[in-house]
Amino acid sequence: MTIESPTDGDVFLAFLKQVLGPRLEPGHIVILDNLGAHKVEGVRGLVESRGAQLLYLPLLARFQSHRASLIQAETAGARRQGPLIECGQAEGWEEILDKLAAVDEELAQAK
Secondary structure: OOOOOOOOHHHHHHHHHHHHHHHOOOOOEEEEOOOHHHHOOOHHHHHHHOOOEEEEOOOHHHHOOHHHHHHHHHHHHHHHOOOHHHHOOOOOHHHHHHHHHHHHHHHHHHO
16 A cells, blocks of 8 residues: 555555455554554554554653663564564564563653
């Protein structure tokens, strides 16, 4: 799917319906950043209707802490592996998600 315009909510919903959605299966995990297009009404419903889980990356204070560097490196490495459903596996993501949750909790406690 190629779109020659910025991604907005309508474009992202079309991607979910036409590309990602049909490939999702129960047990898959969809991890999104906090782009406004990823948070429009209907995103969670589409993902969860396929039995998949939707997670959003924590805001992490705009990546200003040294901990964010670790997370950026971890998620960049995961991105190089391609989308989870392309890989057909979720190995390794549990550790990344645990690290993200721990950092998010630390930041929340520091406020």
